[in-house]
Amino acid sequence: MRIAIINHGIYPFWVGGMERHTHFLAEHMADQGADVTAIIPEITAEQTGQWNAMGNSYKLAQFPWPAAKLWLRQNYLFTKQAAPFLREGKFDAVYCQGFNGWSYLADTHPTQRALTLYNPHGLEMFKTVGLEQTLKGWPMRWAGREQARLADRVISLGGGLTDEVRRFLRVGDDKIDILGNAVDIDFIRSFPVPEPTRETGGPVRFVFVGRLEFNKGVSFLCEAFQGLEGAHLSIVGGGPLEGELRGKFAGPNIEFAGRLDDATLFARYHQSDCFVFASLYEGMPTVILEAMTCGLPVIATDIGAVTTMVDKDNGFVVQPGSSAQIRDAVRKFIALPAEAREGMGEFSRHRVEARFTWPHAARATLDTIERHLMARKA
Template sequence: QALSSLKNPFRIFDPVNFYEVVATHIGMFPEIFTFSMRAYFKLKEIMRTERIDVVHDNQTLGYGLLLMKTLGVPVVATIHHPIPIDMKADLAQARKFSSKFRRIIFYSFIIMQHIVSKRMDRVVAVSDISAEDAVRIFHVPKSKVRVVHNGIDIEVFKKVDGVQKVPHNILMVGNTEDRKKGVIYLLQAMRILKNDTDVKLTIVDRKGDHTKYAPKLVHEYGLEDRVTFTGRLTTEELVRHYCAAEIAVTASIYEGFGLPCAEAMSCGTPVIATRAGALPEVVGDDDAGVLVPPEDPVALANAIKRLLADRALRQKMGQMARKRIEQRFSWEDAARRTLKIYEEVV
C-alpha cells in the first residue's frame, strides 16, 4: 500500500519510505515514527518562509518531534493515555502465544514514545487519571503535565425532537477490536441476562473484515438475536442512536477520557460505565450515571437489569447527565486552557 501510493516508484528507497514498507511487512506499526519524520521535514521547509510559534502533537510521540525542537520551536504533545495500557489489555486477552508475540512486535514503538514524551516542553493530558498515568508509565516530569479535559459539542449531542426511545434497547459505541473497550464483558453480561430479561444491544462499530472479535463472541455466546451492529454512522445518525437508546453502556477496562460515555450523557441518555480510567471523572458521583467495577459481567448485568426496570430513575439520571456535561466539559473551556499552555512555552 505504501509502495503503490508513491508517484515515483524509486522513492521507495528513501530511508523513511523503505523503513515503513519493511516494518509494516514484519508486523510493526511504523506510521507514527514515519509521520513524525515527514512532519519534521515539512516543518523545516515551512519555517524558511513562515514563523511557527508552537507545534502541538496529538500523541504520535515520534522521534521527529525531538528534531523539531532543534529548530527552536517549543513542542507540546497531547497524551490521551499511555499506549502500554493498550498493550497490557491486548496481551491479557490474547489466547495463543503466537498472538501475544504479534502484539509485542506491533507495540514496539512504545520505547520511542517513552523516550520522546518526557522530553516535550509540555504534555497535555485529557483527564486527571491520564496525567497520573503519563507520569507513572512514561516518567514525564510532573511539572510539565497539564490537564485539559476533552469537550463535547452540546449543540450537536443533544436530545432530538421526534426520536422515541426503543424499548429495552441498550447501546455501545466503540471500536470492539480494541480490547480495552471491554466488549467481551458486556457480551458476557448479555449472556447472563438473555434468559430472564428482555434486552437488545446495538453496537456502533464497523462491519465486515475490520470487525471480527465481537461478532465471533456474539456467535460463541448465542446472542445473534440480541445483538446488532450498525456499521459506520454519520454524526447525525449517531446522535439519533444515543437518543433512541434507553441506556448507553461503556464497559471499558480503561479510558483516557471516554467520549462515547460523555456524548451519551450530553444527549440525556442514562449511562452505565466502569470505574476504569477517567470514566469516574466523566460520570461523577452526583447521580448522572451508574458506575460498576471493570471486568465484572455480573455487576454489569445487575446494573442493566435494575436500570431497565426503573423508568423514573432513567429519566432523572438522563437529566443529571446532560447538566453535568453542560457544566464541566465545554470546548470553550478546553480552548482557553490550551491557549494558556501555549503561552507558557512561547
C-alpha cells in the same frame, strides 16, 4: 498567538478520535483569536475543495505521507519533513498529537523550538495483552517516553490517565497539564430528535457505540446482557470481531445494528435509556460525551479519564473485564424509578454543557499555553 498542531490526519478526511480532536481544537482555538495551522498529510484536490467549503477558521499545511513500512517510522519521517516549516514559522507553540512532532523535538535544539506540548492520548501502547503484542509495542513505548522527555509539557486528559502518564511516561507532576476532551454539542443537536417509540412495559434499552475489537470489551458486555430479563442491548459499530460476536451473542435481547450514519446514530442515542461502555483500556472516549449530550445515563468501565465524565450522579462505574459487575449495574439501573433515570440523564446533559464543550477545551488550552509562555519570558 501562533500555534501549530500536528497530526497524521484530520476530520473529516480521517475518522478517529485523535483526528476529530485535532480539527475541533484547531477550529475553536482559531475562533477565539489564535492563529492556528494544522499540519497534516497531503489531501486530494477534491478534499481540499471540500475543506475550503467548510469555512474553517484555521489553516492547513500539508506534507507527503512517507512510504516507510513501519507506522512509527512513518510518523518520524512525516514530522521530519514538517520540522523546517515549524522552525521557520515563528510559532509560539507546537501541539504534538501522539507520535507526531517527534522528529521536530529530537532534531531541533531547545533554544530554537517553540513551546511544545505532547498529547499521548490513551497510552494504548502500554496496555497490550500477550507477549507478541507487548514485544511489538516496545518501540512505541520507547518513543512515547522519549517524546515526553523532550517536550516542554505533557498533556493528560484527566482522571486515571494522569497517574498513567506519570507511571508509563515517567513524567513528574511539574510537567503535566490536565486538558480534557470535548464534544461538538451544536453538531449533535443539529440532527432531529425522533418521537418516543418506547412501548409501555417494554425492556429498558441500552446502547453501545464503538469499534468491535478486543480492547472495547464487547464480549464482556454481551455476556452481561445475554438472557438478562427486562434489558435490550443495541450494539452499533463494526470491526474485526463483528462476525464472531454476532455468531455467539446475537439473540432476542442483543441486536447488532452495524455502522450507522450520523443522523441514525444520534437518533439511536435518543431512542435509548442508557449508554453502556465496556472498554478494557482507552483514553477519554468521545462516544460517552456524545451519549451524555443526548441525555443518557452511562454505565462505563473505570479506564482512562472515564471518572471525569461518569459518577454516581449520572451512572455507574465498574471494573474493566467483569461481566458480573456490568450485569449488576444494569440490574440496578433497571430497578431505578423512571424519574431517577431521567434525572441521571439530565445530569449527563448539564455536565457536558458545563465542562466538555469545545469552546471550554480550546479556552483551557489557550490559557495553558499563555501561562507557560509568560513563565518562559519571566
